[in-house]
Structure formats: C-alpha cells, structure tokens
Amino acid sequence: MRRTDRLFEIIQLFRGGRLLLGRDIAARLEVSLRTIYRDIETLVASGVPIEGERGVGYILRAPIFLPPLTLTHVELEALHLGMQIVRGSKDADLAEAATQLLLKIDAVLPDTSRVTNHLTGLSVYGFADSGPLIFLGAIRHAISTRMTLSIAYTRLDGTETSRTIRPLHVEYWGNAWTCTAWCNTRDDFRVFRIDRISDCKETGDIFSLTAGKTYADYLDGLPPIPEPAHG
C-alpha cells in the first residue's frame, strides 16, 4: 500500500468522530507505530485538523475530507455569494459555519486568487429570512437526531396550539422557512412556519422512521411536486 493511500485511509478511520490510539491505527494498517506518528505529522502539516493528547489518543475535528479541487472564477463567486447569504441567515449555526468556510477558503487561496479579487464588486445586506427563527437550529438538530419535539404554534389566524411532532424536513422558500413534520397530536403530516413557532422543547423521546410517517411518504401523498431550486 502506498503511503498516500494510507494517509487517506487514516482519515477514513476517524469517521464518526472516533477517538483512536496510534497503536490501534498501526495495527489496523499493518505498519509500525513510528510510521503512524510520521503519517499524522504529515496530515497535520497539510492542514488536517487531527488533535492528539498524550495518554489519550487522537481525534479528527472536521470529519469531512475534501480532496484538491479546481474551480472556475464564477464558481468561486457563486460560493462566495452563497456563503454571504447564509452568513446573513437567522440560523446561528449555519451562519457561523458559513463564516468559517469562507475563512478556510480564503486562507488557502494564493493572494492572486483571493476571493475578494474575483468578486466583481458584490455585497450582501440582510438576508431575506424574516421573523424570529430562533428555533431553526434546534429543529435541524432534532431532525438529524430524530428527537420528538413539543412546540407551541401560532396559527395564521392568531390562535395558539401546542403539538407534539416528529420533525422530518426543513424547507426554505426564499423568505420563509417551514418545517414538515409528522404531528403526533393530529396523527397526520403538518407543515409549520418556523417563524410562528413560539416555543420548542425536546420531549426526550427518540422516534424511528416508521413506514407511512417519513418525509418520502409525505411527498408521495402530494399531487404535483414543485422542483427544488429551479425557479
């Protein structure tokens, strides 16, 4: 096995945020521990955020590895525009991540390719996602961890209701965010505007994706489906 391949392999071993011991990596890849130390040194030197602690082991901070890419100028512009828009979003996690991503990319580009040089003068002021979206991040988190939520919701007519839901999907409509969920209270699918959710708590229950209650099932039940991101 070539060294390059082994370096790649090592990154793969960290999937799932695992803590690894040098000794175990060495055994797994059938090389000596010394070689692993050298490999890790190489990886860190090329910017892979592996962190080691004496007496503990290694972890990889950012688990998605992007190999070298080449971009056109327009692609870099699109990337920059998109990240600026997301930075302006009300979802604090996403906004922060967008900032970090821009910084990473900028740090890595030579002066001559620096984002700002290729921006043909373009600024983004104030994202369009309106209203209080303080729960957007929590909901996205709940979707990925399948946490049942208990929400208070203000209907369009102003009346309040509280529901227990299994959040399935989030949609962005250009100026509003919605959450499609299985509503335990109504025993059917429901779509909620996130800016009208006035309270949101995790119940502690973890739901499983039961047949008939998934987002795919919801889509199946709809007549004609709008094409995402084409208009």
Place this chain on the structure above:
Amino acid sequence: MRRTDRLFEIIQLFRGGRLLLGRDIAARLEVSLRTIYRDIETLVASGVPIEGERGVGYILRAPIFLPPLTLTHVELEALHLGMQIVRGSKDADLAEAATQLLLKIDAVLPDTSRVTNHLTGLSVYGFADSGPLIFLGAIRHAISTRMTLSIAYTRLDGTETSRTIRPLHVEYWGNAWTCTAWCNTRDDFRVFRIDRISDCKETGDIFSLTAGKTYADYLDGLPPIPEPAHG
C-alpha cells in the same frame, strides 16, 4: 525541488488563463520535456482540468486551485444550502456555477459523506430575488471588464430615463439587486435597481478607475455604512 512542489508550480504558471507550451514549462522549471509530460499526466489524473492540444499547447480550464480541505458537517450543510439558494438565482451564470460546484463536491465525497446524507432534510424552493434580472450577469461582467454601459431605466414613479454609466458594484438585499455606478450623464454616483433596467448595452468604452469615481469613494461619501451580511 520536490516533485510535489513542481506540480503546484505548474498550476501557478497557468494563472491568467495563459496558453503554455510544454517546452516552455520545462525550461522554466529546469526539467526535461518528458518530465513535464509526466507531470501533466499526473495532474490530469488527479482531476486538474488541464487540456492539451497537439501542435497548440496547454490551457488550464478552471484556474483556481483549492488544496485539500476538511469541513465540519455544518460547514458542508451551509455550503449546500448556499449553493441551493444561488442555484435559484436569476443570474444564469451564477446559478449554473453553483450547480457545477455542487456536482464537483458531491462527486468527490465518499458515499458516507455525500451531501444528501448530511442534509438534515432541507429544501430550497424559489429564490427571493424577484423581477426580471436578465441584465445581472451582463452587469457583473461589465464590472469586471470595466465596460461602460448604456442603460434604459424605469424610475420608481414609472418615468423612463437613459444613462451612460460606469458600473462599480452590485449589492444583494435579500430580495432585490442593485447596481452602484458612476453615472456619466449626471456626473455623480447613482444606485439602480437591476430589475428596473429595461435595456443594457455596452458602449464599447473601457473606463479606468479614476480617483473620486470608485466604489471606495462612493462609500466614503456615505454617512453610516450598514454592516454587510450580519443581519
């Protein structure tokens, strides 16, 4: 010089979209022509879009080289969201670039990191940039090449006017695009809503960034400046 460094150097030589001969690259890097052929083969094999034509030379299609990066899941999500939003934009160039970028990234991620796996259920329908923005691409192009434009503009009160402008900057306001320009007709800075531009032609004149007529000068002349992309 290590080979890896030379490979990197070769990419740098292509800056500015230059057409290069293998012989010249060889001379510049003080290696044999055969070695350059081998280097180019290696680069192409690792995905760098260098194209060679017999009897002509080499060009690099996508001139921005992004070294390996590691991303967190949220960063990948932010990237995906941003690109989906840009894909929905009315600027055909940017939208297409965003699509290409998404495809590039998806092609390069291992199955386990594939964008769709990390999207905690998120769709983008219909970008908020409203109205006819058919000239957005043309204006961005004119900004980068410093082409003077002749535009027909419909004021908010409905009256028509035609102007000769030096486009300087484009701003995105969440639901509308504007272009800040030096207006030759009025001999002052003016801001135009791009969806209200009913015609747009290049005059053929290339302007230079004269002191007092740059975007920086425009910003200097403004009282308090809104912070870009923070809300």
Place this chain on the structure above:
DNA sequence: TTTCAACTGACAGATTCATGTCAGTTGGGT
C-alpha cells in the same frame, strides 16, 4: 507534405522516500 507540439514507451541510473528499530522525553491522570 511539412511542421509543430502533444503524446507514448522503454530503460537505466540516481536519489529520494519510507520504514522499522531503538532509545529516549513529555504531559496528564491515577
């Protein structure tokens, strides 16, 4: 048909690289 420059294959020598072994040090935790 000639020219140009990209391309390909083979081969041998040089040199760099990678690796294991050994013998340490360091910092945190128990």
Place this chain on the structure above:
DNA sequence: ACCCAACTGACATGAATCTGTCAGTTGAAA
C-alpha cells in the same frame, strides 16, 4: 511514583520514485 500514549531523534536498509535520453506516433494546421 507510576502508567499511558503521544511525541522526538537518529540511523541503516531497502523500496519506490523520479528523471533524462532516445526513438518513436499522432492530430491539426499551414
């Protein structure tokens, strides 16, 4: 004080890579 596992340095050996040279082929354009 002891253990653990990350770290570091040195060195020799062997493997892999890299390179130039030479002798071609190919496709396009003049």
